[in-house]
Amino acid sequence: MKKIFSILTISSLAILTGCVNGDEDFNNNKSQPYEVPAELVFANAQKELMDQMETPSVNLNVFRFFQHYLATTIYRNDARFNFTGTRKVPDNMWLALYTDVLGNLNESKKVIATEVKPTAMSQIAWEKQQANKLAIINLLEVYTYQILVDSFGNVPYSEAAKPETIVLPKYDDAKTIYENLITRINSALSTLDSGYGSFESGDNIYNGDVGEWIVFANSLKLKIGINLADVNPTLAKQTVESAYTGGVLLTNAENALFKYDSTSPNFNRLYAEVIASNRNDFVAEEGIVNVMNDLNDPRRPFYFTDVSGAYVGGTVGLSNGYGSNSHIGESLLAPNKPGKLFDAAEVNFYLAEAAARGYSVGNTAEQYYQTAIERSMQQWGVSAADITTYLANPDVVFSTANWKMKIGQQAWIAMFNRGFESWNFYRRLDYPVLTAPNAIPAADGKVPTRLTYPINEQTVNGANWNSASSAIGGDKLTTKVFWDIN
Known part of the structure; x- marks a missing residue:
């Protein structure tokens, strides 16, 4: 088996550094373990993904500033959207997702390919289990690539994670990536078989429950589909309705939660x-x-x-x-508070939007809107009486204003600790109305609509960076990703 460097893979690091080494002993450090189980590498990928989305670190995740959730007491440059100074936020996020997440997911697939069937397990059970594992890994890859596309626009995709043959990957068209992500989800759904197992350990989200991962897959498909609503209505409708029919996450019991614990370095x-x-x-x-x-x-x-x-x-x-x-x-702030990759409030808001757009998703926009608010409040332990009172508030009632404003504002409130998902709602619906009076000139006095590409990409992968920047209309904070056309 190819030795890995700690948990992060040498091969994944090469994606960003652009460096290769032909020395046969380069990856033969005898101080590192030779065999790391796929479960351990997969668990680390899950944690790195959740950490990136959960952290309030101004070095890694600044979306709470975009969405007017948090302000700073000091270090105000980040809250003014100055991300290319000493902190280099885009570089750090890019590195975290490509290396710590996608690199580990790719390595876990390689390890799975080397595993040997236990004697006591039947061949069909073994094949189904391994296929389920790979499908689940692919779903987390899709989730991660969507974050990258929604953050930057065109990004390395078809040539990414291939450092042995491609040192400087090209950037793929974001719209084409999105379409392929849908194809990959459909492939995973056709593979996943809840009659068989998957990860016996290492899955810190659903504990290897294949049925739960099927719900996750459909919810991810719904999320991607709804983002296409303005730019490709036909594909959006088809994707959303297919996801709904397949079964999406509707209750808090199904939430995709990463389980932190109370000990360093594994706390929230x-x-x-x-x-x-x-x-x-x-x-x-x-x-x-x-x-x-x-x-x-x-x-x-x-x-x-x-x-x-x-x-x-x-x-x-x-x-x-x-x-x-x-x-x-x-x-x-509890050390063991779970992180969220999906929750029922988010998914019900997507369905409310889908229904408002005329898609066939089972209920009305108002019903899903109310359910989304209920699911959000139930997570926090709000009493049923207080929920009823809130829903009766004329400023909350769905019919008292246009649906984009209602869903946009309430999703914004519900996504308080999920800045990136909130940013997507905001860019797609254009509500709530957010200002940026203290933004740096590069943001043109507005909430950024994307992150700029990493400085490292300009210096190491300059030709591909330049091509991608031209294709999206300029490497600027104010350039919109392909689905944000309003």
């Missing part, structure tokens, strides 16, 4: 960056706080701490006083 990343690090860098932002105050939203004590009985937010892009503003709520 919010806890790691706030409590364990003893940092006072973040306060709640006035945009989300003021809207929730106006709606008397019962999720406020879960999202925020109070200041003398009131919820107060700072201003994104400015330095804000820690003591005079609300902070991240204690319920979000």
Whole structure:
């Protein structure tokens, strides 16, 4: 078996460094283990993916600033969307997803290919189990590539993760990648067989439950389909309706949760960056706080701490006083609080949008909208009486304004701790209306619509970077990804 360097693979690192080494002993470090089980590599890929999406680190994940969820007390450059200085946020996110996630997923597939059937297992059970494993890995690859496309636009895809033969991968057209991602999900769905097992260990999301991964696959298909609604209505409708028919995630019991624990380094990343690090860098932002105050939203004590009985937010892009503003709520800071890759509120909002667009998804837009809000509040332990009162608020009632505004605002509130998913809702629906008065000139006074490509790509993979930048209309924070046409 090819030796791996710690958990991260040498081959995946080469994707970004552009370096290869012909020395036969280059990957023969006797101080490293020769055999790492596929389950361990797969578990690490899951954790790296969840950490990237969950962390509030200004070096890695800045989407909470985009969405007016958090403001800073110091280090305000990141909250002004200056990501190319000393922190190089796009470089860090690119590296995390291509190397730590896709690199490990690719390595786990290689290890699976070398596994030997146990004597006591039948051939058919063995083949089905291994096929289920590979299909699940492919689903997490699809999930990761969608994040990359939605963040940057055109990205390396067909030539990515092939460092033995392609050192400087080309960038593929984002629309073409999306279409292929749908094909890959359909392939995984045709392979997954809930009558057989998959990972006996290492799956920290669904514990190897193939039936749950089928629901995950359809929910991912729904998510990708709805993003295509404005740019390719025919494919969007077909994809969304197919996903719904296949069975999507509708209840909190089905949520795709990554299980953190209470010990370092495996605790929740919010806890790691706030409590364990003893940092006072973040306060709640006035945009989300003021809207929730106006709606008397019962999720406020879960999202925020109070200041003398009131919820107060700072201003994104400015330095804000820690003591005079609300902070991240204690319920979000438990060391073992699970991370979310999908939840029922998110999926029900997608279905509300699909129904509003005229797709056949079983219920009305209003029904899914209300269910989405209910699922969000139920996750936080809001009482049934408070949920009923909130849904009766004229400013919440679905029929009192256009559907894009209603779904956009309520999804924004529900996605408080999921900045990237919220950013997608915002770019697709253009609601809520968010401003960026303290943004750097490169953002043109607006919330960014994409991340710029990594500086490292410009210097190492310059020809392909230049081609991709021209193809998308310029490597700028204000360039829109292909599906964001409004």
